[in-house]
Amino acid sequence: MKINFEHNQSAHCENGVVSNLLSYNGLKISEPMVFGIGSGAFFIYLPFIKVNYAPGFSFRPVPGFIFSRVSKRLGFKVKRYKFKSKNKAQQALDAELKKNNPVGLQVGVYNLTYFPDEYRFHFNAHNLVVYGKDNDNYLISDPVMSEVTTLTDKELEKVRFAKGPFAPKGHIYFPTELPSNVDLKKAILKGIKQTCRHMLAPVPIVGYRGIRYVARRIRKWPDKIGVKKTNHYLGQLVRMQEEIGTGGGGFRFIFAAFLQEAAAILENPKLLELSKEMTAIGDQWRDFAIDASRLYKNRSKETDAYNKIADKLDAIALAEKALFSELKKSIK
């Protein structure tokens, strides 16, 4: 059986699954819209959490938050199931497919056979849609892939029951009860307000303050932990910023695209202006990534190079502070 499901490649898996599932259910909504309404733009520095021998940085909220915010703000309900038994997990999935219901799945990335080797890590919060079954093959719409693909039931079982942090436990979900008329304007305003609140939060490791905090650390790292470790830490920051799914520049371009769309819907030209500024900030992030990657090549020991890179980050923090303060004012 095959459900007539439209697959659209997107930058990020979570936005993409939400956008594709809602479109199937009759609510056309773009990926940037999902991202903006779900207040996806974010920054946090987690010095006490070590990932791959380096501190954690994140440009987005915890997996799942965007979806739950979008569902709340647009007023649709989401049914979610998790399973202990692998058999029951498969039966529940098959039952939904029989009802012609495409389903969102949380899976682990490591055993996704269609991913290139370099991208296979034990990351368990990837999302995809199953939209049918052909004999023993499940039809898969993975928003990160340009085309739809398939997984055998054994392969799918493996990724649904991946273990470790955020273990999916066979998690399936799908929207139910879509409201007849959606108040997009209200949802957009809520999304923007929360984003501003986060990015301007009076917490040293969050939002623009978090970016500034990292800049300060970068100035000290070469002396404190040595050049090699500093480069590795910077690499982690750039990896998080440019990972697949960010749409480039640590989600800043997706957010700019959202502001552009929101300007038209809210009939607020100020947002269009801010979208342009957000784009410029995204370009600044890309610039920062280029400089950081050059440090590897040159392996320069001069601390000045690190001060210069920290200056760039400081400039970004200031620009984001100004932008989100303006944004907050512009929707009042």
Place this chain on the structure above:
Amino acid sequence: MKKEDVPQDNSSLSKSNLKEVVYATDKDGKYEAALSSGWEAKTIVLNESLDLIEEQLKETIQKIKSGQLSPIAYYMELQRMDIAILSSYVGYWQWRVKKHLKASTFNKLKEKTLLKYAEVFEISVTELKNPKI
């Protein structure tokens, strides 16, 4: 980012014929999704992280050869796991897994325990005992 500036460098993605979506503006400044085959700056930092994993693995192999660590450490790192992840796959507490990484403890492990690790790594017990390193 402007559409014409979207990087199309070689990367591990382009080897597998994949492209990722980035957001960029067209001539009129309107945002659209665009495809990128890869970006050099990103590839450099990605490779650095893979090199680090490789380096770590070499160190572990040395420690296995010198009789400090058990082959479980090798297979764990080969499959990019850490103690926390391996512990949740085999269903033992982390402190137990940590002990099993020691060569001295490994040599005393029961067949049943070895089989559990072998199943997680999808290898045979013989392979688990005699890694090709």
